[in-house]
Amino acid sequence: MIYFDNAATSFPKPISVEKAISKSIKFYGGNPGRSGHKMSFVISEKIYSVRDKIANFFNTNPENVVFTSNCTHSLNIAIQGLLKEKKTVLTTNLEHNSVTRPISSFKQKKNLKWTEIDVFEKKDDEIVNAFKNALNDNVCLVVCTHASNVTGQIMPIRSIYKLCKKSGVPFVVDAAQTAGLLPLDLEKDADIICVPGHKGLYGPTGTGALILKDTLPPPLLFGGTGNESLSPTMPLIPPERYEAGTVNTSGILGLGAGISFVESHGVQNMFSHEQSLCNHVIKNLSMYPQITIYQNPVANYVPVVLFNFNGISSSAGTQLLSDKGFALRGGLHCAPSAHSALGTLSDGAIRFAPSAFNNMAQVKAFCNAVRQIISNDLK
Amino acid sequence: MQSDCLYVYVSSVTMAQKSKYILLKHGYRISIERASNGINGCGYRIKIKNKGKNAVALLKKYSVTTHGTSPCESS
Numbered sequence: 197m198i199y200f201d202n203a204a205t206s207f208p209k210p211i212s213v214e215k216a217i218s219k220s221i222k223f224y225g226g227n228p229g230r231s232g233h234k235m236s237f238v239i240s241e242k243i244y245s246v247r248d249k250i251a252n253f254f255n256t257n258p259e260n261v262v263f264t265s266n267c268t269h270s271l272n273i274a275i276q277g278l279l280k281e282k283k284t285v286l287t288t289n290l291e292h293n294s295v296t297r298p299i300s301s302f303k304q305k306k307n308l309k310w311t312e313i314d315v316f317e318k319k320d321d322e323i324v325n326a327f328k329n330a331l332n333d334n335v336c337l338v339v340c341t342h343a344s345n346v347t348g349q350i351m352p353i354r355s356i357y358k359l360c361k362k363s364g365v366p367f368v369v370d371a372a373q374t375a376g377l378l379p380l381d382l383e384k385d386a387d388i389i390c391v392p393g394h395k396g397l398y399g400p401t402g403t404g405a406l407i408l409k410d411t412l413p414p415p416l417l418f419g420g421t422g423n424e425s426l427s428p429t430m431p432l433i434p435p436e437r438y439e440a441g442t443v444n445t446s447g448i449l450g451l452g453a454g455i456s457f458v459e460s461h462g463v464q465n466m467f468s469h470e471q472s473l474c475n476h477v478i479k480n481l482s483m484y485p486q487i488t489i490y491q492n493p494v495a496n497y498v499p500v501v502l503f504n505f506n507g508i509s510s511s512a513g514t515q516l517l518s519d520k521g522f523a524l525r526g527g528l529h530c531a532p533s534a535h536s537a538l539g540t541l542s543d544g545a546i547r548f549a550p551s552a553f554n555n556m557a558q559v560k561a562f563c564n565a566v567r568q569i570i571s572n573d574l575k
Numbered sequence: 576m577q578s579d580c581l582y583v584y585v586s587s588v589t590m591a592q593k594s595k596y597i598l599l600k601h602g603y604r605i606s607i608e609r610a611s612n613g614i615n616g617c618g619y620r621i622k623i624k625n626k627g628k629n630a631v632a633l634l635k636k637y638s639v640t641t642h643g644t645s646p647c648e649s650s
Contacts, residue, residue: 229588232609244592257638259589423587426616433640436587 198558199523203345203373203500203549205394205401209454213398216453220446227442229422239445246452247435253455254389254407256382262406262435263443267372268294269416270390270406273438274368275299275339277413283336284309286327288351289316290344290534295370299339309334316537317492320352327356331363338367342374346534346547347490348500350378353385360387366411373498376458377467387411396466397458398552399451402444408434415440457552466552470499473550473559477501480563486570490538490545501548502538505574510544516573517546520565524548580647581627582620583634584610590639591619597637598623603630614642622647 199207220242226235228243247258254261264270275298279285285299289312302308311330315323327338338360343350353369360367369386376396380389388411393403415430419440424431431437458466478501481487490502505513510526517524527544528535535541550559585591591607598605603623610620623630627644634641 237607240588241592241595244589244596247589248596258593259638421587423618424615431586433587435589 197521197523198554198561200548200550200554200562201523201525202395202551202554203529203547204525206396206398206551206553208553209400209450210398210457212453212457213400213450217400217446217450220449224445224449227422228445229436230442242452243443243445243448246448246455249452249455250405250407253459254380254382254391255384256407256409259434260382260407260409262408262438263448264404264406264438265402265444266394266404267370267390267392268404270404271295271339271368271370272298273406273416274388274390274408274413275337276302276416278337278366278368278411279308280336281306281308284311284332284334286311286313286330286335286338288312288323288340289314289537290346290349290351290531291339291341292345292370292372293530293532294372295339295341296533312533314537315349315351316347316534317349317495319494320355320496324352324355324359328359331359331365335363335365338365339370340367341370341372342378342380343498344531344534345373346529346531346545347495347502347538348373348497350374350496350498357384357386373500376455376463377470377498379463382407382409388413393447393451393454397451398454400447400454403447403451406438412437417441461552467499469552470550470554473554473556474499474501474548476556476559477548477563481566484566484570486574487566490540499550502545503548504540504543504545505569507574510540510546513546513569516569517562517565520568522562522565579625579627581623581630582610582645582647583623583627583631584614584618584620584642584644585639586614586618586642588619591621593637594621594634594639597634597639598630601630601633605630618642620645 224239226239228240247261250261251258271294279302313326357367366387368388371391375391389407393399394401417440421436514526526546606622
């Protein structure tokens, strides 16, 4: 199977990630931050070194890095903690369910105004202007994807953050599709950045991070943190404030190795490599009138290609590709509003998402399989 | 010198590790211990074996929240 579903989770993982996880299970058995014996201190130091690595990667301090189980977990801490009754939340209309469901859940129980800004295939300055016009005294929170997980369209987060800062409104960025592919800087890009560990950072599933500075939502989970145990409440300062229960030590050490892998290649190089693969796919698939590709030259995109075989559903298309040995994701990608904007809500679309491990030979084989499907399976 | 030795209390393992990084980088001799006193039940204390008083100011400069100090116990 040739894997092109890296926007869902990256595969394969670097050998260094495998080794770090294996080493962790074999040798680092202590519970970090809980005990005074050597084994606890050893794993504490290892965990801190990954925290420090992530902090450097996103230009902040180690204590501003909270380990979570995935990007959705991070977004839930931020969104559930910062929404306020009788206030307004702004998002784009390309958000994933990890953003829209926490907001919907709050809205079902409490009075909340939710404005979804239409950013679909808009130019950056139009997007920024739309946010500028929507920001007012009643807005309590702005949540924005850095890049759509459906189309790959990149949002001008730095400019939106400037507006939010000016208005004193917390700005949360969903970096599920961009962490490891585009530079992100906590000082310049957001008050809170939510990242998965298992996609562009090449860590294992079950890892993620909430990266924050002065905007501190209340904790979502409550429990043991290994410190201030006499207090009935969670500690006031991060990261322990948000890390109730034992953290995923093996996963975190794997994530650390994944980030080292990204750093060793360089974020820009990773992007360029994947973009060159996508460019080949776009060039090749554009030749066929039986295929629709969903990209607009006015917008900027991360390296994904969204397309459909005309006349069949995306699930049928991905099944045909799977039968030929290619793993791609069809359907709605947990982002119905993006598909609504795209006009693909009924049948979804097929997402081609490469990683650092894919190469041009695989892409050519994929294009060849597409050609065969058009010749043999479409009428 | 025992008189230069100082325990600095911090509330969390993250602050303890951060302190360790900073202090070692600046040439201090230190070790970390689990502590149950002074930090709302449990936390950590950093044994700073040299120039203890300067170390506290250094940690504050790097935004480490400390929870008091105590002299090292004589061995």
